[in-house]
Amino acid sequence: MLGGLGLLILRRLALGVPLVLIIIVLTFALVRLAPGDPALLLAGDAPTPEFLAQVRAEYDLDKPLQQQLLTYLLHAVQGNLGTSIYFGQPVTRLILQYFPVTLLLTTLAMFSASVLGILLGVIAADRRDTATDAIVGGASLLGFSIPIFWLGQLLVLLFAVTLDILPAGGWSSARVTYYGFDYVLDVAQHLILPVTTLMLFETAMITRFTRAAMIEALGKDYVTVAYAKGATHSRVLWRHALANALTTSVTVIGLEFGVLLAGAVVTEIIYGLPGLGRLFFDSIFRRDFQLMTGCFIFASTAVVIVNIITDIVVAVLDPRVGR
Amino acid sequence: MAESSAALPESAALGAGTPTRRHRSFAHNASTWVGLGLLGIPLLAALCAPLLTGADPMALSPQTLRAPALAHLMGTDDLGRDVFSRVLYGGRVSLIVGLTSALIAITIGTAVGMVAGYFEGRTDEVLMRITEIFQIIPRFLLAIVVVALLGGGIVKVIVVIGVLGWVGTARVVRAQLLVLRREEFVLAATLGGASAWRILTRHILPNVVPFIIVSAALQTGGAILTESFLSFLGLGDPSRPSWGLLLQQAQLYLQQAWWMSTFPGLALSMTILGLNLVGDGLASKFGARKIAR
Numbered sequence: 001m002l003g004g005l006g007l008l009i010l011r012r013l014a015l016g017v018p019l020v021l022i023i024i025v026l027t028f029a030l031v032r033l034a035p036g037d038p039a040l041l042l043a044g045d046a047p048t049p050e051f052l053a054q055v056r057a058e059y060d061l062d063k064p065l066q067q068q069l070l071t072y073l074l075h076a077v078q079g080n081l082g083t084s085i086y087f088g089q090p091v092t093r094l095i096l097q098y099f100p101v102t103l104l105l106t107t108l109a110m111f112s113a114s115v116l117g118i119l120l121g122v123i124a125a126d127r128r129d130t131a132t133d134a135i136v137g138g139a140s141l142l143g144f145s146i147p148i149f150w151l152g153q154l155l156v157l158l159f160a161v162t163l164d165i166l167p168a169g170g171w172s173s174a175r176v177t178y179y180g181f182d183y184v185l186d187v188a189q190h191l192i193l194p195v196t197t198l199m200l201f202e203t204a205m206i207t208r209f210t211r212a213a214m215i216e217a218l219g220k221d222y223v224t225v226a227y228a229k230g231a232t233h234s235r236v237l238w239r240h241a242l243a244n245a246l247t248t249s250v251t252v253i254g255l256e257f258g259v260l261l262a263g264a265v266v267t268e269i270i271y272g273l274p275g276l277g278r279l280f281f282d283s284i285f286r287r288d289f290q291l292m293t294g295c296f297i298f299a300s301t302a303v304v305i306v307n308i309i310t311d312i313v314v315a316v317l318d319p320r321v322g323r
Numbered sequence: 324m325a326e327s328s329a330a331l332p333e334s335a336a337l338g339a340g341t342p343t344r345r346h347r348s349f350a351h352n353a354s355t356w357v358g359l360g361l362l363g364i365p366l367l368a369a370l371c372a373p374l375l376t377g378a379d380p381m382a383l384s385p386q387t388l389r390a391p392a393l394a395h396l397m398g399t400d401d402l403g404r405d406v407f408s409r410v411l412y413g414g415r416v417s418l419i420v421g422l423t424s425a426l427i428a429i430t431i432g433t434a435v436g437m438v439a440g441y442f443e444g445r446t447d448e449v450l451m452r453i454t455e456i457f458q459i460i461p462r463f464l465l466a467i468v469v470v471a472l473l474g475g476g477i478v479k480v481i482v483v484i485g486v487l488g489w490v491g492t493a494r495v496v497r498a499q500l501l502v503l504r505r506e507e508f509v510l511a512a513t514l515g516g517a518s519a520w521r522i523l524t525r526h527i528l529p530n531v532v533p534f535i536i537v538s539a540a541l542q543t544g545g546a547i548l549t550e551s552f553l554s555f556l557g558l559g560d561p562s563r564p565s566w567g568l569l570l571q572q573a574q575l576y577l578q579q580a581w582w583m584s585t586f587p588g589l590a591l592s593m594t595i596l597g598l599n600l601v602g603d604g605l606a607s608k609f610g611a612r613k614i615a616r
Contacts, residue, residue, distance in 0.1 A: 019456060019459060019460075022456060023460060026460075026465075027468070030468060030469060030472050030473070031472060033472070033473060034472040034473055035473075035474070041472075141596065141599055141600065141603065142596065144599070145544070145592055145595045145596035145599050146592045146595075146596075147548055147551055147552070147555075147570075147588070147591055147592065147595070149551075149552070149555045149567075149570055150570055150584065150587075150588030150591060150592060153570065153573065153574065153577055153584040153588065154584070154585075154588065156577055157577060157581050157584065157585070161577065161578055161581070168577075168578070255458065255459075258459070258460070258461030258462065258463070258464070259461070259462075259463065261461055261464060262461060262462075262463030262464055262552070265463075265464070265467075265556070266552070266555065266556075269556075269574075270574065280464075280467075281556060284467070284471045284556075284558070285557070289471075289472070292468065292471060293468065296464055296465070296467075296468045299461060299464055300460055300461055300464070300465075303459060303460070303461050304459060307459055
């Protein structure tokens with residue numbers, strides 16, 4: 001059993017590692033495809049001649065293309081994503097410094113979305129073709145049709161501007177400084193709107209897929225068998241059928257993680273949160289391309305890792321997968 | 324990642340509707356019609372923009388940040404431009420970018436899906452690997468990086484969205500091909516000496532069209548969303564304001580001018596919701612679930 005799982009993890013890593021390499025090569029290709037001298041692109045708009053020469057040497061920009069690619073790959077794999085022109089600091093250090101905010105935001109959003117989405121999906125499937133099902137279906141359709149950046153603005157307009165019960169943005173209160181538990185409460189209050197904004201789309205997605213998977217599971221023979229053995233309705237629903245549908249829900253969570261990170265960029269912009277998305281966004285307009293590509297490589301790698309994890313979770317939930 | 328993503332039901336992506344009960348068919352038609360209705364309003368408004376407003380969407384005026392009134396139905400923005408007119412003309416940009424990039428995505432997706440599903444074997448494996456890569460790489464973030472590095476401009480934005488968006492169509496079409504290629508009419512055509520090209524375009528394609536139409540509705544919604552996402556981040560074409568750009572400009576004046584955000588967002592959401600409803604309704608009507616296995 002454990003041996004099988006170990007093998008599976010190795011196999012997933014064997015698929016994931018080349019994917020990360022492809023992402024790095026792709027980024028390299030894009031930087032090379034961009035108009036102008038790549039050294040100028042990486043060194044910023046008005047570098048000193050010494051700095052330009054240093055960037056050229058660091059990335060072997062006067063060597064043949066394959067040598068450049070190899071250098072870029074080796075740097076990236078070792079965690080060296082270059083230096084930010086704007087901050088004058090290593091990109092990796094900046095990313096690690098800004099990442100916790102994004103990690104907290106996305107984890108809270110994805111966790112809430114998963115719980116709510118699975119709950120709603122199961123209930124809708126159980127009450128299929130009733131008013132409840134129709135309401136859940138309509139709400140989830142609405143949920144993934146409303147663009148996240150407009151939803152964010154609407155929530156600000158409603159809860160911060162009109163009702164004035166929640167802060168419109170920021171990580172914590174600017175005028176008062178709280179300590180200890182009060183600080184946690186203050187931050188939590190600032191996170192309510194961003195998390196709600198970010199989770200709605202994912203909730204809708206998970207609800208939809210869970211409902212479809214549950215309906216399929218409820219039509220299977222083992223459900224009939226479970227009823228025949230005298231299992232209660234709720235046991236059949238939440239244990240037998242959900243055990244099967246859960247693999248779909250978990251897979252969706254993995255596949256949606258990239259969209260979630262893109263949503264985090266927008267959410268952090270609307271609410272002025274000091275996270276990775278904000279860092280990434282600002283780097284574009286500061287023409288800080290090392291920081292921008294670094295953030296992209298980091299985020300893509302995170303997506304690959306999350307997919308590997310969800311694949312393993314799926315395999316644990318469903319022993320038939322990939323053994 | 325191969326097995327688990329392949330295990331996702333294509334049907335759920337197309338629409339959670341299940342057309343097994345006859346009395347539900349009305350609901351599906353209703354969903355299509357409601358969708359068309361929602362879609363029709365912004366579409367017609369954008370088409371007839373010059374008839375509906377005399378205001379120039381780019382004309383500045385000293386009446387800045389005015390609330391909606393008779394003179395300016397949706398108010399004015401920070402530079403005194405008429406928001407109603409900007410929403411109408413912005414709709415043209417959003418819809419054109421959405422439709423053309425969806426067309427690119429559908430063409431690539433159909434080609435990849437048909438070739439993968441028809442030839443199976445190694446071709447299928449290679450194409451599906453590529454599909455998986457495109458599925459996992461964060462599309463929106465990649466679009467940002469591409470546009471930021473290669474420059475904006477409406478044509479580049481269209482191409483980027485199209486090239487990054489074909490995965491959904493490819494998967495749906497491939498699933499159809501795996502079923503269709505075993506049908507007797509395909510066997511008959513093969514025995515009759517028809518070339519693979521002829522079989523694919525003449526015999527199989529007409530059978531895939533309903534699924535392509537469903538996919539097209541969803542892809543167009545996705546493309547409009549991606550365009551507005553890029554524009555919201557300031558990566559669209561600044562000389563051609565779209566709904567996304569209007570929302571970006573609204574962001575700075577959220578506290579003073581709710582109308583700058585509300586109306587463009589409403590138009591954008593109505594369009595995407597309409598397209599999703601149409602896609603859902605048609606998916607159920609065509610029985611996508613039954614065959615998509």
